[in-house]
Amino acid sequence: MAATYVIGDIHGCFDTLQALWSQLGFDLEQDRLWLVGDLVNRGPQSLEVLRWGRDLSARLGDRLRVVLGNHDLHLVARHDGAASQRSKDTLEAVLSAPDRDELVAWLASCSLVYREGDVLLVHAGLLPQWTPEEAERKARELEPVLRDPARRRRLLERGVKLAEGSPWRLRRDDLSVLVSLRMCTVKGRPCKWKGPPEGAPTGCRPWFQAPGRMSSGVTVVFGHWAALGLHLEPAVIGLDSGCVWGQRLSALRLEDRTLFQQESLESG
Numbered sequence: 227m228a229a230t231y232v233i234g235d236i237h238g239c240f241d242t243l244q245a246l247w248s249q250l251g252f253d254l255e256q257d258r259l260w261l262v263g264d265l266v267n268r269g270p271q272s273l274e275v276l277r278w279g280r281d282l283s284a285r286l287g288d289r290l291r292v293v294l295g296n297h298d299l300h301l302v303a304r305h306d307g308a309a310s311q312r313s314k315d316t317l318e319a320v321l322s323a324p325d326r327d328e329l330v331a332w333l334a335s336c337s338l339v340y341r342e343g344d345v346l347l348v349h350a351g352l353l354p355q356w357t358p359e360e361a362e363r364k365a366r367e368l369e370p371v372l373r374d375p376a377r378r379r380r381l382l383e384r385g386v387k388l389a390e391g392s393p394w395r396l397r398r399d400d401l402s403v404l405v406s407l408r409m410c411t412v413k414g415r416p417c418k419w420k421g422p423p424e425g426a427p428t429g430c431r432p433w434f435q436a437p438g439r440m441s442s443g444v445t446v447v448f449g450h451w452a453a454l455g456l457h458l459e460p461a462v463i464g465l466d467s468g469c470v471w472g473q474r475l476s477a478l479r480l481e482d483r484t485l486f487q488q489e490s491l492e493s494g
């Protein structure tokens with residue numbers, strides 16, 4: 227019986243990933259692997275993680291599903307010259323690798339939302355007013371843009387103001403939700419907050435606790451929120467357990483909800 231494993235935010239923690247992988251007993255002939263995104267940055271070995279993903283993709287085909295995170299898109303933007311270096315970036319080895327173009331093209335070919343039956347995979351979250359179908363529709367509109375180096379700059383370029391309500395601004399806002407949402411107001415406006423939910427500004431709550439959330443009929447699997455940590459509810463599964471912050475890398479086997487965890491092996 228084939229199993230489906232979902233791994234949380236890897237962030238270049240290749241040694242920890244390898245140790246977690248050996249715990250899974252992954253069957254390369256039939257098992258499936260989903261990644262919640264943020265494969266790269268902050269951690270020490272983004273290049274190794276990307277090469278692992280690309281090589282595994284060639285082997286598994288559709289049995290590997292990756293949704294893009296904000297750091298993955300930042301790498302694409304850095305590669306394109308559409309974003310400048312940030313102080314905590316650890317992307318230099320990727321950006322100077324001989325296979326960087328191929329790796330970035332592979333990354334940019336990944337999805338923003340992957341849905342299979344009543345399970346939906348996304349890096350960060352959905353606004354409460356979005357149905358799963360609407361989230362998928364938005365993702366399907368954005369994904370071809372990200373695959374096209376000539377067009378994606380409009381989405382990814384930093385510091386460029388786009389007029390409120392303009393088509394590119396709406397696309398960029400949708401993209402921002404999918405890859406970086408954590409909390410929002412009851413009216414469904416994103417809040418800027420990275421810390422644990424308890425300390426959030428008044429009026430902001432985790433996106434998955436918004437009243438009347440239109441995606442509550444599916445199980446949403448996501449990452450992105452290390453300060454939330456591992457979050458296991460029947461239909462809300464958060465898998466960023468802070469590996470890059472010296473904590474753990476987590477994997478969940480979806481069929482029986484078995485959890486696998488590996489303490490961080492990364493130094494520094």
Ligand SMILES: [Mn+2]
Pocket residue numbers: 264295296297349405449450451
């Ligand atoms: Mn993230």
